[in-house]
Amino acid sequence: MQRRKKSDHRRFWIIAGINLLLSPLVLYALLCLSRPPRTNQEQILFNGVVYQRRALSTPRLVMMHIVTVDLTAAGVKPLVTPGIPNQEQGTTKARTTTEFLREFQLQLAINASYFYPFRENNPWDYYPHSGDIAYPLGDAIANGSRYAKPQQSRGVVCFSPKNVAKILASGQCPQDTVQGVAGKEILVTDGKPVISQLPDDQPYSRVVVAVNKEGTKLWLIIVDGKQPFYSDGLTIPELSKTVADLGVYTALKMDGGGSTTLAVTTSDGVKVLNAPIHTHVPMRERPVANHLGFFALNRESGRRGRRDEGG
Numbered sequence: 001m002q003r004r005k006k007s008d009h010r011r012f013w014i015i016a017g018i019n020l021l022l023s024p025l026v027l028y029a030l031l032c033l034s035r036p037p038r039t040n041q042e043q044i045l046f047n048g049v050v051y052q053r054r055a056l057s058t059p060r061l062v063m064m065h066i067v068t069v070d071l072t073a074a075g076v077k078p079l080v081t082p083g084i085p086n087q088e089q090g091t092t093k094a095r096t097t098t099e100f101l102r103e104f105q106l107q108l109a110i111n112a113s114y115f116y117p118f119r120e121n122n123p124w125d126y127y128p129h130s131g132d133i134a135y136p137l138g139d140a141i142a143n144g145s146r147y148a149k150p151q152q153s154r155g156v157v158c159f160s161p162k163n164v165a166k167i168l169a170s171g172q173c174p175q176d177t178v179q180g181v182a183g184k185e186i187l188v189t190d191g192k193p194v195i196s197q198l199p200d201d202q203p204y205s206r207v208v209v210a211v212n213k214e215g216t217k218l219w220l221i222i223v224d225g226k227q228p229f230y231s232d233g234l235t236i237p238e239l240s241k242t243v244a245d246l247g248v249y250t251a252l253k254m255d256g257g258g259s260t261t262l263a264v265t266t267s268d269g270v271k272v273l274n275a276p277i278h279t280h281v282p283m284r285e286r287p288v289a290n291h292l293g294f295f296a297l298n299r300e301s302g303r304r305g306r307r308d309e310g311g
Helices: 002-033 097-104 236-244
Strands: 041-046 049-056 062-070 077-080 108-111 133-136 140-142 145-148 156-159 165-168 179-182 186-189 206-211 217-223 250-253 262-266 269-272 291-295
Touching (some): 077 140, 077 179, 097 108, 097 262, 097 269, 097 291, 108 206, 108 217, 165 250, 186 236, 206 236, 236 250
Antiparallel strands (some): 041 049, 062 217, 077 291, 108 262, 108 291, 140 179, 156 165, 156 179, 186 250, 206 250, 262 269
16 A cells, blocks of 8 residues: 555656646747737728738748838827936837837837847846836937937938828938837838848848838838748848838838737737747747837727727
8 A cells, every 4th residue: 555655656746747847848839829820811900001911931931911001091190119208318118019009009019129238048037128228229209309319320210290201221310200210221222122231141030111102101011030830031132022022112121030029909909910039939029129109090980999908
């Protein structure tokens, strides 16, 4: 009897140990299954806002998300994450993209500028966390107030008081800009892809903002990456050609990698439309320095999309 108890005790600890070892793999698998399916989709999100999901098989497995925004549509207005009032110039409070949506009651948003400081060692050791101080790189204007210093090497997307968008390689938005934010390289100019001179460019997660010649139509292009067997991403030359093929006039590359996030407010709350991967964890959002978001109206009601109440 005593021997049987010892055997049962040993068996219990073996099973418990196996379950403990397998639990991270099970959790990882569940997170992978929660990613958007590799199927094509197109839908109208809001008045003047159309979303497409494209599952590509060439040049490799790639998931692409394209949002087309009609800047002339009623209710459509941009918003860049504001700086921190009465703080050192160029500072913001880091937020995830869904936190940005909730806080400012927006309908759609992406991550925007490159920023510092930044580290990503493991799922527990990274910076910034939500609420930490961050410094966006390049020009940043929110509600007509410039809070970060322009840099010539970083292209900008700028919105005028009449809701006209421009992408400029100069690195600085015009004086009357209402909302403006910096990215980095210009990928498309005059409708043609810019040839990249970057050596050893590898497929990666990407975020792009593009406009038409009149500045009345805007594209948000999000490419998932760093996720084998789901989406490996695109190189910069591939990205430039893909974006130019959409018919854009000018395009600007924003921060990518683990920052890559597209989120929307729905009737059921805030939802991430792509597959972000922060600290190697699928569907985990990275807190970033700033964002580019949009107010929009529901087609049916003509009212702003309902704010998420889920907390």
